[in-house]
Amino acid sequence: MPVALLALAISAFAIGTTEFVIMGLLPDVATDLGVSIPSAGLLISGYALGVVIGAPVLTVLGGRLPRKKMLLGLMVLFIVGNLVSATADTYGVLMSGRVVAALAHGAFFGVGSVVAADLVAPQRKASAIALMFSGLTLANVLGVPMGTALGQELGWRSTFWAVSALGVIGLLGILFLVPQQQAQAGNLRGELAVFRNPQVWLALLVTALGFGGVFASFTYIAPMMTEVAGFSPGAVTWLLVLFGVGAFAGNLLGGKASDRSVMKSLVVILVALAAVLTAFVFAAHSQWAAAITIALLGVAGFATVPPLQMRVMQAAEGAPALASAANIAAFNLGNAAGAWLGGLAIGKGLGYTAPNWIGALLVVGSVAVAVVSVLLGRRVSRRTAAEPSEARQKDRKIVPVAN
Numbered sequence: 185m186p187v188a189l190l191a192l193a194i195s196a197f198a199i200g201t202t203e204f205v206i207m208g209l210l211p212d213v214a215t216d217l218g219v220s221i222p223s224a225g226l227l228i229s230g231y232a233l234g235v236v237i238g239a240p241v242l243t244v245l246g247g248r249l250p251r252k253k254m255l256l257g258l259m260v261l262f263i264v265g266n267l268v269s270a271t272a273d274t275y276g277v278l279m280s281g282r283v284v285a286a287l288a289h290g291a292f293f294g295v296g297s298v299v300a301a302d303l304v305a306p307q308r309k310a311s312a313i314a315l316m317f318s319g320l321t322l323a324n325v326l327g328v329p330m331g332t333a334l335g336q337e338l339g340w341r342s343t344f345w346a347v348s349a350l351g352v353i354g355l356l357g358i359l360f361l362v363p364q365q366q367a368q369a370g371n372l373r374g375e376l377a378v379f380r381n382p383q384v385w386l387a388l389l390v391t392a393l394g395f396g397g398v399f400a401s402f403t404y405i406a407p408m409m410t411e412v413a414g415f416s417p418g419a420v421t422w423l424l425v426l427f428g429v430g431a432f433a434g435n436l437l438g439g440k441a442s443d444r445s446v447m448k449s450l451v452v453i454l455v456a457l458a459a460v461l462t463a464f465v466f467a468a469h470s471q472w473a474a475a476i477t478i479a480l481l482g483v484a485g486f487a488t489v490p491p492l493q494m495r496v497m498q499a500a501e502g503a504p505a506l507a508s509a510a511n512i513a514a515f516n517l518g519n520a521a522g523a524w525l526g527g528l529a530i531g532k533g534l535g536y537t538a539p540n541w542i543g544a545l546l547v548v549g550s551v552a553v554a555v556v557s558v559l560l561g562r563r564v565s566r567r568t569a570a571e572p573s574e575a576r577q578k579d580r581k582i583v584p585v586a587n
Contacts (some may be wrong), residue, residue: 185515186303189312192296193319195259198350199289200323202266203231205397206282206349208332209340209552216340217275224275232520234283239290244303244376246291251299251505252513255292255358262288263351269343281344290516293317294509297493298360301504307443314439314490320457321435321486324428329421351511383499384507384578386557391492393550394454396522398485400543401461403523405478408536413474423478429484438487447558450491454551457484461544465537482572497556522546 204395206227208215214224231334246254265285272278293316301309335343378384401408407421409415460480465472493508500507525546526539 188299188303188362189315191354191361191394192300192316193322194261194357195292196257196296196316196319196355197323198319198347198354199285199292200320201327201350202262202269202285202344202347203289203329204328205343206231206289207336209343212335212340213278217272217278218525219275223480228281229520231253231282231286231289231563232516234286235290235516238287239294240506240515242287242291243506244296245501246334247506248296250364251295252358252362252364254295255362257356258292258295259351260361261551262283262292263348263355266344266348266351270341270348272341280411286543290509290512291564293320293512294507295505297360297497297508298505298506301494301497303363309440310442310446310490311436313493314435314442316494317486317489318432321428321432324431325425326428328428329425342472354526376503378500378507379510381499383557383561384510386560387492387496387499387507388511388514390450390454390550390553390557391496391511392518392521392545393455393549393553394488394492394518395485395515396518396525397457397461397543397547397550398481398522399519400522400539400546401464401481402485402538404526404530404536408528408539409474412468412536413471415471415474422580423548426475426479428492429481430479431486432482434483434485434487437483437546437566439490441487442491444496446491446498447554449553450488450495451554451558453484453487453491454547454554456482458487458544458547458551460484461540462472464540468537468540489551515541559581 192317210224213227214220218226228478238248242258246257248255262285265281265288266284267280268284270281272281296316297313300312304312325395331343334346335341366571404421406417406420409420410417415423435555438449438453441453464474464477464481467477493511496507496511497504525542529538529542530536532538
């Protein structure tokens with residue numbers, strides 16, 4: 185694989201760390217800034233909202249730029265956002281820094297996916313995308329625990345200083361390692377025209393439902409493991425690391441599988457994900473079974489990432505960067521919706537394992553949409569193949585000539 189992918193993966197690692205590390209720093213942030221834990225928790229929601237808004241908007245605004253310059257600009261924006269967070273002395277300033285950093289998140293992964301795919305041969309595009317996203321999954325394994333430990337030892341601001349430094353490393357890597365790539369020619373109307381294709385919307389819906397299923401369960405891992413499985417609170421950190429290791433492996437496996445067949449791999453992986461979530465309802469009552477299932481949830485959940493990105497890029501050939509960025513927004517919308525539905529189930533008194541049922545149902549819905557997408561694609565292909573044949577038959581008709 186090209187060394188340029190390493191620069192993209194390092195940047196993805198920094199972005200993933202800043203997105204998730206705040207979860208481990210919420211008590212410290214709340215105490216230092218004099219806000220409640222629920223108010224501090226809105227820093228997560230604010231970030232997600234920034235991703236949803238920034239992904240399509242910045243991709244469209246920067247669509248005329250060469251993609252390398254676009255990536256460099258997004259990393260500068262990301263670094264600025266984290267520097268604002270590192271120097272924040274009020275809750276409002278910290279929220280502003282989080283949103284600024286989040287604006288770069290979706291557009292970076294959207295444009296970065298296209299750049300990564302263009303760096304390799306056509307049959308290895310999904311693996312290249314998976315390698316870039318491996319930085320995001322490694323953030324869960326290494327970045328979040330290390331960032332949390334650093335923040336608890338030296339103060340939460342030190343974590344954002346460290347993430348800013350990682351962003352600078354990623355910026356320099358892109359500057360010196362990523363080759364120049366021309367922007368996609370076209371205008372705003374042409375870019376937005378890809379959303380007239382129903383396959384693009386089906387792909388985004390598959391993403392939102394599939395990852396909504398993952399986060400319906402994952403959001404409530406901590407209370408599920410302590411209240412149902414009987415783990416101590418201290419063990420939850422290691423269970424999250426186990427999930428992260430599974431996610432890292434699953435991401436790479438999903439890339440390899442998608443190099444052979446995107447849609448076939450996606451449907452198979454989603455079916456496996458639904459099975460894991462269903463099994464988790466029962467496995468959560470045993471510590472060993474729960475630990476194994478958490479790892480499998482990471483594998484199946486993040487194995488969907490490369491085929492989901494590839495699918496939306498294939499469906500939007502005219503504007504792959506914009507559609508890919510919209511897919512990142514769909515990931516975050518799914519995360520938010522899944523977490524809300526899982527919390528709703530717990531709030532209704534259905535128990536801490538109920539989010540697993542919710543997640544399984546969401547993923548089943550994702551499978552159904554994927555199947556519809558495949559059937560629709562085959563129908564269009566048959567129609568397209570029939571049109572030239574009909575034209576040839578018309579040409580062969582004998583036209584009577586008057587004597």
